[in-house]
Amino acid sequence: MNFGHPKATVLFAGNDLFIGITPSQNSLTMDTNSQRAIAPSPMELLLVALGSCTAVDVIGILAKKRADVTEYRVEVRGERRDDHPRSYQKMELHHIVRGRNISERSLKHAIELSESKYCSVAATLRPTAEIVSSYELIEAEARENQ
Secondary structure: OOOOOOOOEEEEEEOOEEEEEOOOOOEEEEEOOOOOOOOOOHHHHHHHHHHHHHHHHHHHHHHHOOOEEEEEEEEEEEEEOOOOOOOEEEEEEEEEEEEEOOOHHHHHHHHHHHHHHHOHHHHHHOOOOEEEEEEEEEEOOOOOOO
């Protein structure tokens, strides 16, 4: 079956381990044994995919607004259904931004643009999962990173 699009491949490596090969030929190990957890599970990777997709958007938008970001991280939590399929029913993104002269309005706008227009992972998940964002803006001291 060829859809004319890049393909990912998943190989069973034995003992509840899988190797994922991305369309760009990067590989990663996944562990489906939650007790052992020596590698991320597919559902954990979904949290990372959502967080990284929105982070790329937000940091890019802030850079265009000439914001002086000295530190940025996104924490992502997912609430799963109790019944199978145990999909995420709610996902929470918390953006923590440290920098100088960053307006709360600019940060809020960057997050909203990512959510509503740019983040393709969120757009893919949103039909089945509620996605909620919050943020924390920390003013950096003038002497930091000099």
